[in-house]
Amino acid sequence: MITILKGNIISADKINEFKIFKDSFLVAEDGKIVGIFEKLPQKYKDEKVEDYGNKLIFQAFSDMHLHGPQYAMLGTGLDLQLLDWLNTYTFPVEAQFKDQELARDVYQKLAKELVRNGTTRVCMFSSTHVDSTLILMEELDKAGISGYVGKVNMDRNGGKNYQETTEESLKETKRWLAKCNFKNIKPIITPRFTPACSDELLKQLGKIAIKSELPIQSHLSENKNEIEWVKKLCPDSKEYWETYKKHKLWTNKTLMAHCVHSTESELEAIKKAGVYVVHCPSSNQNVISGYAQVKEMLNKGVRVVLGSDIAGGDHISMFENIVDAIKVSKGNHYNSNYKIPFLTVEEAFYLATSASAPFFNERPGLAKNNVLNVIILDDSNLPFTDKLSIKERFKRAIYTRQKDAIVAVYNGVKIY
Amino acid sequence: MITILKGNIISADKINEFKIFKDSFLVAEDGKIVGIFEKLPQKYKDEKVEDYGNKLIFQAFSDMHLHGPQYAMLGTGLDLQLLDWLNTYTFPVEAQFKDQELARDVYQKLAKELVRNGTTRVCMFSSTHVDSTLILMEELDKAGISGYVGKVNMDRNGGKNYQETTEESLKETKRWLAKCNFKNIKPIITPRFTPACSDELLKQLGKIAIKSELPIQSHLSENKNEIEWVKKLCPDSKEYWETYKKHKLWTNKTLMAHCVHSTESELEAIKKAGVYVVHCPSSNQNVISGYAQVKEMLNKGVRVVLGSDIAGGDHISMFENIVDAIKVSKGNHYNSNYKIPFLTVEEAFYLATSASAPFFNERPGLAKNNVLNVIILDDSNLPFTDKLSIKERFKRAIYTRQKDAIVAVYNGVKIY
Numbered sequence: 001m002i003t004i005l006k007g008n009i010i011s012a013d014k015i016n017e018f019k020i021f022k023d024s025f026l027v028a029e030d031g032k033i034v035g036i037f038e039k040l041p042q043k044y045k046d047e048k049v050e051d052y053g054n055k056l057i058f059q060a061f062s063d064m065h066l067h068g069p070q071y072a073m074l075g076t077g078l079d080l081q082l083l084d085w086l087n088t089y090t091f092p093v094e095a096q097f098k099d100q101e102l103a104r105d106v107y108q109k110l111a112k113e114l115v116r117n118g119t120t121r122v123c124m125f126s127s128t129h130v131d132s133t134l135i136l137m138e139e140l141d142k143a144g145i146s147g148y149v150g151k152v153n154m155d156r157n158g159g160k161n162y163q164e165t166t167e168e169s170l171k172e173t174k175r176w177l178a179k180c181n182f183k184n185i186k187p188i189i190t191p192r193f194t195p196a197c198s199d200e201l202l203k204q205l206g207k208i209a210i211k212s213e214l215p216i217q218s219h220l221s222e223n224k225n226e227i228e229w230v231k232k233l234c235p236d237s238k239e240y241w242e243t244y245k246k247h248k249l250w251t252n253k254t255l256m257a258h259c260v261h262s263t264e265s266e267l268e269a270i271k272k273a274g275v276y277v278v279h280c281p282s283s284n285q286n287v288i289s290g291y292a293q294v295k296e297m298l299n300k301g302v303r304v305v306l307g308s309d310i311a312g313g314d315h316i317s318m319f320e321n322i323v324d325a326i327k328v329s330k331g332n333h334y335n336s337n338y339k340i341p342f343l344t345v346e347e348a349f350y351l352a353t354s355a356s357a358p359f360f361n362e363r364p365g366l367a368k369n370n371v372l373n374v375i376i377l378d379d380s381n382l383p384f385t386d387k388l389s390i391k392e393r394f395k396r397a398i399y400t401r402q403k404d405a406i407v408a409v410y411n412g413v414k415i416y
Numbered sequence: 417m418i419t420i421l422k423g424n425i426i427s428a429d430k431i432n433e434f435k436i437f438k439d440s441f442l443v444a445e446d447g448k449i450v451g452i453f454e455k456l457p458q459k460y461k462d463e464k465v466e467d468y469g470n471k472l473i474f475q476a477f478s479d480m481h482l483h484g485p486q487y488a489m490l491g492t493g494l495d496l497q498l499l500d501w502l503n504t505y506t507f508p509v510e511a512q513f514k515d516q517e518l519a520r521d522v523y524q525k526l527a528k529e530l531v532r533n534g535t536t537r538v539c540m541f542s543s544t545h546v547d548s549t550l551i552l553m554e555e556l557d558k559a560g561i562s563g564y565v566g567k568v569n570m571d572r573n574g575g576k577n578y579q580e581t582t583e584e585s586l587k588e589t590k591r592w593l594a595k596c597n598f599k600n601i602k603p604i605i606t607p608r609f610t611p612a613c614s615d616e617l618l619k620q621l622g623k624i625a626i627k628s629e630l631p632i633q634s635h636l637s638e639n640k641n642e643i644e645w646v647k648k649l650c651p652d653s654k655e656y657w658e659t660y661k662k663h664k665l666w667t668n669k670t671l672m673a674h675c676v677h678s679t680e681s682e683l684e685a686i687k688k689a690g691v692y693v694v695h696c697p698s699s700n701q702n703v704i705s706g707y708a709q710v711k712e713m714l715n716k717g718v719r720v721v722l723g724s725d726i727a728g729g730d731h732i733s734m735f736e737n738i739v740d741a742i743k744v745s746k747g748n749h750y751n752s753n754y755k756i757p758f759l760t761v762e763e764a765f766y767l768a769t770s771a772s773a774p775f776f777n778e779r780p781g782l783a784k785n786n787v788l789n790v791i792i793l794d795d796s797n798l799p800f801t802d803k804l805s806i807k808e809r810f811k812r813a814i815y816t817r818q819k820d821a822i823v824a825v826y827n828g829v830k831i832y
Contacts, residue, residue, distance in 0.1 A: 074816060076815075106800065288758070314739065330702070
């Protein structure tokens with residue numbers, strides 16, 4: 001199967017540079033990119049070209065941290081800080097996902113809306129419920145989305161009707177893993193966070209992750225009270241990250257959301273292990289966690305990717321989250337008396353796309369052999385288009401974040 | 417002409433409270449609100465009812481500070497601070513609005529997009545050009561928008577091809593005022609800001625404002641360098657605000673955008689005169705001006721309204737600007753070690769709607785005799801609707817800020 005897309009192509013090969021191919025051809029075979037060409041190679045001359053004219057063609061988004069069931073509570077209850085917010089709003093909502101019919105409805109709508117916003121890859125938390133987690137995986141897979149979903153494990157400090165015993169949690173995890181059989185959605189080991197997981201649970205999850213060669217996702221150093229709590233719960237760990245490291249949950253396929261208050265030594269440990277920091281700027285603002293020092297992390301060589309973190313975050317559009325990441329970093333710039341530089345549009349877009357390429361065993365940008373994973377956007381409702389360069393139009397497209405300007409989305413095949 | 421809208425009606429009568437009328441009737445005669453009724457009064461029983469079912473009906477938005485010509489540069493060039501940003505990007509773009517054809521194209525698209533986003537009232541800066549300003553007023557008026565537009569005055573420190581002499585500026589202002597004859601769009605005196613206006617120009621503009629009983633809009637204490645510059649330019653004024661006050665441009669129909677760095681005494685002067693502060697959170701973040709202390713202003717009794725300030729701001733949707741206002745205020749909360757409270761959703765929505773009611777000679781909320789100025793929003797693409805209260809659904813609708821969920825907009829008559 002050959003796919004040829006024609007238009008103005010943008011590829012984020014490097015973190016601070018857009019590569020622009022005006023009026024060019026993006027060619028894929030069997031859903032994998034062959035190359036970008038100014039002139040269509042002779043061998044494709046008889047193939048059908050999807051001509052997108054003056055539109056913009058660019059990498060689709062990876063949302064590397066979000067909570068599927070919390071889509072039900074999007075934009076509500078954002079008046080508390082993390083720990084109170086979890087107990088008051090989040091756990092009671094997640095507990096309802098025992099109901100598979102409810103789960104089906106929410107997850108169908110979520111999958112549709114993700115695609116509609118150009119998000120084609122996810123690393124997502126489900127709830128503790130195995131059968132609803134399988135429904136979530138099925139719905140994402142059917143919608144053409146790739147990535148990872150995790151059944152949440154939590155055997156302490158949960159809410160009413162929302163806590164497992166250690167045994168249940170492990171038994172259910174095994175039942176879930178045995179049933180995971182989807183084309184593009186794979187399982188990921190998902191201890192909620194240290195305050196919700198006993199040492200024994202973390203230990204056994206670490207063993208499962210190694211045995212089944214699975215990636216891992218959790219939360220780290222999001223909120224000051226949370227960090228103090230972890231210190232009390234785990235007196236034998238000097239720093240929060242060690243509570244994961246101790247149980248072999250600290251690998252180069254581990255995603256740690258937030259890292260707002262990570263110390264120098266925690267960041268050093270993150271870098272050394274190749275752990276990914278998932279920056280969630282919208283959530284950090286909404287539940288008033290603080291401001292992650294992303295620019296400094298990048299300067300240190302830490303791997304940073306972007307997450308919407310709904311429903312601490314308020315929007316699944318990664319356009320929105322890119323703009324939030326820039327604004328938050330400008331806050332750090334301002335508060336450092338203009339010393340710490342802020343994220344450029346190029347950098348923030350890279351975090352939402354190419355930065356997660358190694359997690360999916362790919363290379364940054366629209367590289368050869370990567371999956372054809374693109375958005376086509378029509379900015380013709382905006383003025384001045386003929387006076388702007390492709391790069392300016394693209395930056396404007398990011399800032400104007402118009403869902404309705406997305407006219408097509410590909411993830412291997414056309415999914416919207 | 418009788419209009420009857422049926423649905424779930426929300427009215428922001430007070431700053432920290434939504435009044436909710438489930439499944440009720442909003443009745444207007446000749447485009448003015450008569451009342452909200454749980455049961456339709458007998459006298460209207462034969463009138464046609466626009467039944468919006470389970471949808472949300474709420475006040476449309478007032479954008480109290482934005483620059484029409486800068487719509488052309490939306491989301492571009494946001495990598496500099498205010499004064500450099502003006503000289504590098506803004507003045508060269510505004511200078512192009514001498515071209516009336518270009519102006520027509522940009523302003524038609526802007527007017528359409530404002531309505532599409534539920535903004536029905538504006539206080540807007542045009543460029544210095546009289547004929548293009550009249551085009552802007554005409555296009556807004558045709559689109560059904562109400563409010564004020566100002567020809568910009570600037571006789572110093574402009575860009576190449578973008579500065580008037582004092583005489584020209586005044587002569588052109590008079591020519592413009594003589595030609596303003598639109599149904600719902602009125603003129604407003606618009607000195608750009610003190611650094612761009614000589615004493616003589618400000619003095620004469622003050623006289624025109626008094627003589628013609630016109631409101632006034634300008635900028636105040638947006639950026640630290642700007643404030644220092646004003647001090648040098650106007651050594652006889654102790655504080656920035658006095659440069660306006662001195663020339664009678666400081667009234668209870670004056671809008672001052674930003675006030676990020678206003679001192680206690682400046683805020684006191686604002687309060688005393690009844691000047692409106694237009695808070696522009698998106699712009700303040702983008703051009704890294706700093707963080708206005710809105711909650712403290714409100715506590716002092718200062719009148720605060722909301723503005724998108726495109727294209728320092730990046731989005732004309734007031735949903736976006738409401739969410740930005742909350743996030744910025746949460747930053748102030750965090751940075752004050754959780755001492756200064758943050759804006760609630762109720763408060764931020766009020767700033768974007770009811771807070772400007774007195775400027776338009778109305779009362780807050782969907783009050784009797786106010787213009788029927790509402791948005792109808794369909795949130796049925798989101799899950800869980802039957803489990804949420806109307807208030808929760810409304811807050812979610814604000815946070816999810818879906819343009820495509822807006823199904824109708826009224827400003828006296830139906831305009832979308």
